[in-house]
Amino acid sequence: MNELILTLKKEIIEVLNLEDLKPEDILDDAPLFGEGLGLDSIDALELIVLMEKNYGIKLNDPAQGRDVFRSIRVMAGYIQANRVK
Amino acid sequence: MAKKEVYIWAAGQISVQSPLSEAWMTEPLCYREPYVQAIDPDYKQYFAPNTLRRLGKILRRALLTSRRVMEETGIACPDAIITATGLGCIENTEIFLDALIREGEELLKPTHFMQSTHNTIGSLIAIDSSCHGYNTTYAHKGISFECALSDAFLQLSNGRIATALTGAHDEMTPDYFVLLKRMGYLGHAPNGFSGETAVSLLLGGHKRENALCRLQGIEFLYRPEKDDLQQSLGRLLQQSQCRMEDIDAVMTGYNGQEANDRVYTENCARLFPGKRLLHYKHLFGESYTASGLGVYAAAACLGRQSIPAHLFFHPGNREQQGVRHLLFYNQFENKNHSFILLSACGK
Amino acid sequence: MQKEIFVTGAGIVSATGINKQETLFALQENRTGIAPIRHLKTAHVEFPAGEVKRSNEELCRMLCIPETEITTRTSLLGMVAVREALAQASLLRKDGLRIALISGTTVGGMDKSEQYYLDFLENDTKNAYIATHDCGACTEMIADYFGLFSLVETISTACSSAANAIMTGAMLLREGKADVVVAGGCECITKFHLNGFNTLMILDRELCKPFDAHRAGLNLGEGAGYLVLETRESAQKRNANPLGRLSGYANTSDAFHQTASSPEGEGAFLSMRKALEEAQLNPEDISYINAHGTGTENNDLSEGIAIQRVFGDKIPPVSSTKSFTGHTTSAAGGVEAVISLLALQHHFIPVNLNFSTPMSELPFIPVTEKKPAAPLSHVLSNSFGFGGNDTSLIFSKI
Numbered sequence: 001m002n003e004l005i006l007t008l009k010k011e012i013i014e015v016l017n018l019e020d021l022k023p024e025d026i027l028d029d030a031p032l033f034g035e036g037l038g039l040d041s042i043d044a045l046e047l048i049v050l051m052e053k054n055y056g057i058k059l060n061d062p063a064q065g066r067d068v069f070r071s072i073r074v075m076a077g078y079i080q081a082n083r084v085k
Numbered sequence: 086m087a088k089k090e091v092y093i094w095a096a097g098q099i100s101v102q103s104p105l106s107e108a109w110m111t112e113p114l115c116y117r118e119p120y121v122q123a124i125d126p127d128y129k130q131y132f133a134p135n136t137l138r139r140l141g142k143i144l145r146r147a148l149l150t151s152r153r154v155m156e157e158t159g160i161a162c163p164d165a166i167i168t169a170t171g172l173g174c175i176e177n178t179e180i181f182l183d184a185l186i187r188e189g190e191e192l193l194k195p196t197h198f199m200q201s202t203h204n205t206i207g208s209l210i211a212i213d214s215s216c217h218g219y220n221t222t223y224a225h226k227g228i229s230f231e232c233a234l235s236d237a238f239l240q241l242s243n244g245r246i247a248t249a250l251t252g253a254h255d256e257m258t259p260d261y262f263v264l265l266k267r268m269g270y271l272g273h274a275p276n277g278f279s280g281e282t283a284v285s286l287l288l289g290g291h292k293r294e295n296a297l298c299r300l301q302g303i304e305f306l307y308r309p310e311k312d313d314l315q316q317s318l319g320r321l322l323q324q325s326q327c328r329m330e331d332i333d334a335v336m337t338g339y340n341g342q343e344a345n346d347r348v349y350t351e352n353c354a355r356l357f358p359g360k361r362l363l364h365y366k367h368l369f370g371e372s373y374t375a376s377g378l379g380v381y382a383a384a385a386c387l388g389r390q391s392i393p394a395h396l397f398f399h400p401g402n403r404e405q406q407g408v409r410h411l412l413f414y415n416q417f418e419n420k421n422h423s424f425i426l427l428s429a430c431g432k
Numbered sequence: 433m434q435k436e437i438f439v440t441g442a443g444i445v446s447a448t449g450i451n452k453q454e455t456l457f458a459l460q461e462n463r464t465g466i467a468p469i470r471h472l473k474t475a476h477v478e479f480p481a482g483e484v485k486r487s488n489e490e491l492c493r494m495l496c497i498p499e500t501e502i503t504t505r506t507s508l509l510g511m512v513a514v515r516e517a518l519a520q521a522s523l524l525r526k527d528g529l530r531i532a533l534i535s536g537t538t539v540g541g542m543d544k545s546e547q548y549y550l551d552f553l554e555n556d557t558k559n560a561y562i563a564t565h566d567c568g569a570c571t572e573m574i575a576d577y578f579g580l581f582s583l584v585e586t587i588s589t590a591c592s593s594a595a596n597a598i599m600t601g602a603m604l605l606r607e608g609k610a611d612v613v614v615a616g617g618c619e620c621i622t623k624f625h626l627n628g629f630n631t632l633m634i635l636d637r638e639l640c641k642p643f644d645a646h647r648a649g650l651n652l653g654e655g656a657g658y659l660v661l662e663t664r665e666s667a668q669k670r671n672a673n674p675l676g677r678l679s680g681y682a683n684t685s686d687a688f689h690q691t692a693s694s695p696e697g698e699g700a701f702l703s704m705r706k707a708l709e710e711a712q713l714n715p716e717d718i719s720y721i722n723a724h725g726t727g728t729e730n731n732d733l734s735e736g737i738a739i740q741r742v743f744g745d746k747i748p749p750v751s752s753t754k755s756f757t758g759h760t761t762s763a764a765g766g767v768e769a770v771i772s773l774l775a776l777q778h779h780f781i782p783v784n785l786n787f788s789t790p791m792s793e794l795p796f797i798p799v800t801e802k803k804p805a806a807p808l809s810h811v812l813s814n815s816f817g818f819g820g821n822d823t824s825l826i827f828s829k830i
Binding site: 046 | 134135138139191193194195196199
């Protein structure tokens with residue numbers, strides 16, 4: 001799980017161009033949207049693409065993303081449970 | 086109702102010349118290669134990382150030049166944001182298109198699409214400055230900038246708006262340069278090169294201290310017949326209460342490409358016989374909105390009331406002081422033609 | 433007193449038909465043009481779309497253009513609609529008039545670019561289509577087909593492009609920069625923006641349901657809509673028969689987000705209110721609102737709230753005709769301007785198809801049933817673009 005969390009942080013930094021951040025700057029339980037990292041609805045869509053591309057998980061409803069992307073830990077948990085790659 | 090006088094209060098550029106400066110007037114950079122990209126400043130000095138992370142080059146340049154002229158004039162929210170771009174955010178467009186074609190219709194990235202439309206530029210500036218006013222984008226080849234400037238001019242002179250941020254923005258990717266070369270538009274002569282344009286002008290409906298120049302008027306037309314060009318020029322001079330003999334020089338769009346330059350040579354001889362000609366694309370390169378840089382350069386000359394020697398098209402001219410009126414003539418593929426008259430502010 | 437702007441011609445092409453008559457029948461018979469994708473070569477056939485029911489070859493034949501000529505689908509759609517508008521206004525020759533063409537588009541020649549992109553990069557076989565890629569090229573192809581225009585401009589503000597073209601046209605007339613203006617927009621469906629909208633997850637797999645609580649996105653459409661505009665004096669001098677008057681217009685910016693509208697619909701609120709001011713009308717004067725109403729969760733909520741803010745407890749009938757045509761993107765402002773004029777002329781309010789469940793957030797529901805004919809005086813048409821480029825137009829009976 002911790003390894004997945006680290007990988008995920010690196011992937012998110014890359015795909016969202018958060019180049020000023022290092023993986024350790026992203027807290028496992030901090031919210032990704034709004035207050036936390038300050039991500040927005042377009043970032044959520046990018047994360048949906050990331051989930052499908054890297055883990056074979058397809059979310060058809062952006063609303064689902066809101067639950068899955070609450071924090072890195074929640075996201076990693078969801079990926080671990082549902083990944084097909 | 087009396088028409089209001091329109092002035093260019095401030096102007097800023099990012100191009101193949103030194104960014105955000107008028108260094109090109111005294112120390113112009115010269116290029117020999119056919120494809121040159123703009124010199125970007127270090128954007129991290131100006132923007133927070135979270136602002137920059139999604140913005141492509143064209144957006145960074147537009148945002149920075151806009152903020153510059155807004156800060157310089159103290160206009161935090163202009164009444165209108167009017168943008169010109171020939172190709173829009175072509176870099177993002179290409180990335181999305183390339184992925185679509187090479188990788189198929191799955192797993193494409195929303196950010197690239199979101200930032201592929203032409204109006205992304207004007208919207209970004211509005212979002213950045215929280216301006217809820219008039220906001221539009223013109224995308225018409227080599228006269229995109231004239232369309233935008235004309236819109237601003239008409240609304241400023243009739244008092245519908247009091248300030249307008251008018252921009253000319255085009256980036257050039259290596260791939261699109263190849264396409265333009267295939268089209269025969271660029272890259273075929275030993276002289277002249279493709280550049281990139283980011284110009285922001287802050288225009289106002291009255292004269293104020295430190296304004297660069299007055300924008301007297303603008304005329305443009307499509308596929309002119311017989312005397313249309315003469316008439317259009319005559320109309321502009323008459324409206325501006327200016328005579329041909331008052332014009333100090335004519336700024337032209339010679340770009341080193343034979344087909345383009347021939348039109349200038351023929352039309353300049355016919356329309357402005359004996360006038361001294363200036364050029365700017367030898368410094369800034371060609372792009373769809375290069376005329377924005379041309380007007381910027383003319384405004385900078387009028388602001389200092391001097392024309393550097395290297396702007397004269399024919400050799401043997403020296404720096405000219407005391408410039409009062411500059412006429413700007415632009416044509417694109419001998420189809421679109423435009424005249425813009427700019428005058429020094431004076432006392 | 434500002435010069436009055438008359439509409440003396442109108443042309444429309446959309447999924448509902450290739451002229452005003454076909455469009456009118458479809459609207460009055462509640463017949464949508466949205467159907468499974470047939471012409472566009474895409475993997476995403478799961479999305480229904482409002483395609484114009486003609487192939488490029490058929491469009492060329494309609495226009496007497498040789499199929500070998502370099503054209504794009506967007507420009508062909510534009511030519512068909514401009515031709516109808518010019519014919520109605522009896523503008524077949526220049527007659528010494530300065531006629532302007534102000535056209536809105538965003539995808540321009542992308543239909544060909546996405547087909548030939550690799551050729552563009554690798555060889556010289558499709559060079560002619562490189563020149564048709566950009567927005568301006570599309571407008572010039574239309575202009576050159578008619579050979580009437582001495583001023584051409586292209587506006588690209590995404591889904592409000594055509595509405596802004598109409599507004600710009602009116603301002604040019606009022607400043608005496610042209611005698612007659614043909615203004616509107618055109619856009620064909622491309623894989624490029626079908627996929628783009630898909631990445632934003634705002635395409636409905638079913639028929640779109642604007643202003644419905646269970647709305648699930650938009651259906652893409654294509655088409656063109658153009659108006660012939662001139663001053664009252666010019667129309668009278670030319671003996672042109674006016675269809676209506678462009679009485680108000682406003683362009684504002686939501687200044688909120690590149691793809692989302694603000695929760696309070698600020699840009700939409702301002703554009704409607706300023707258009708009313710320009711027309712010197714009160715909210716209660718509006719007989720019908722042709723909404724932007726894309727069917728996305730975000731737009732319809734934001735626009736609905738803005739309507740509520742402008743009209744208070746006197747909200748006029750509202751419908752989105754995108755349930756007939758699909759979202760014709762850059763053409764939408766022109767297509768819906770023509771529909772608004774048809775409504776004014778024929779005294780009917782187009783219904784909002786596929787509606788069943790009211791949105792709990794809004795105090796109104798869209799028009800769902802045909803109403804008995806009642807005279808309409810003023811119609812408000814909204815067009816909102818990505819990035820918050822919001823424009824409202826008001827058309828009035830003469």
